[in-house]
Amino acid sequence: MEIGVYGGTFNPPHLGHVAAARAVFEVLKLDRLLLIPAGLPPHKNLPADGPTPEQRLEMTRLAADQLGLGDQVEVLDLEIHRRGKSFTADTLAVLKEQHPGDDFWLLMGTDMFLTLQAWHEPERILSLAGIAAFGRTEADTEELFSVQRDYLYRTYPQARLFTLTIPGVVDVSSTELRERLARGEGGALLPPAVYGYILRQGLYGTGADLKHLPLSRLRPVALSYLKYKRIPHVLGTEQEAIRLAERYGADVEKARVAALLHDCTKKLGMEEQLALCARYEISLDELERKALKLLHAKTGAAIARDVFGVDDEIYRAIWWHTTGHAGMTLLEKIMYLADYIEPTRDFPGVEELRRACYEDLDKGLLMGLEMTVREMEDMGNPVHRATLEARDALKG
């Protein structure tokens, strides 16, 4: 296997990192990519008021997820948890021991490549991994690379070197980016989920008031809660919620907030869900205690209220979005159906359901509820009481 190793402080991981990682991954036809946030980087001192190592680790995980490479990319915490300074040679030695039969490529930007001989144990590094250096700016020309490449080949004849310029990549310096974030700018230079995490945690002096976020900032924050593959669904739900709210005269802004936050706890496992239920004193019936899918609606509503200060109407729209219930409000119906028919949904009957929803909201709702009941029964799953009650109430 060909394995890429990309270390750095990732403070924060930005679109420059993402683009470089993706380009090297493709050009070198790597099988795996390991992102390794540094604990104590040997060459720079981290500012004391910056993110904790764990927060950098989490941001790197969010950035990795945005690569869209699935299981092929992994974020390792081995440098974060190692005591003392993080030396690349030591990290590579550990990896080589874990994967003796595999080939390693160490990813690095121009600055690092040009000073490689000054690193701790360069010879050992070059014996353990090939070097994949990438130029990120227009100024990083092949000329600059070739002088250093010749020097390294002469000095370390066993070296494997690969250099590439990544055209059109956004040129971002982390230092400048941090300054811009403190001024309330720079979000566009980050993967949206990373920016959302920064706002959520108040990193780099962003100090956003989570309870009064404008939609433009709530969106990345909401995305930072999601698995990458769920992002199109949530953005689709927002779109559909806008359309339905406009069609039926509901509060469009509230529909959008509910849609953006409705699946904010969806990626959590059973244990974490139950912990949130305990923390927010959410009582569960017997079915809910076993059905992960039912819990995220309740814990999502609780987070939306506690962290983002949503009002009761939005809270209830999120709370009931999975089961529905008898006597739903307009916003609850819109949330339930937007989630059901948003543009990325594809199942037999979805077109018919979409038509019904725009013809008559209650007709659409009844159809949606009946489809759910049928589907659950076909799969031999129990149907939640609230869903049956919602259906029966609409049938009159």
Ligand SMILES: [Fe+2]
């Ligand atoms: Fe959901």
Ligand SMILES: [Fe+2]
């Ligand atoms: Fe959803």
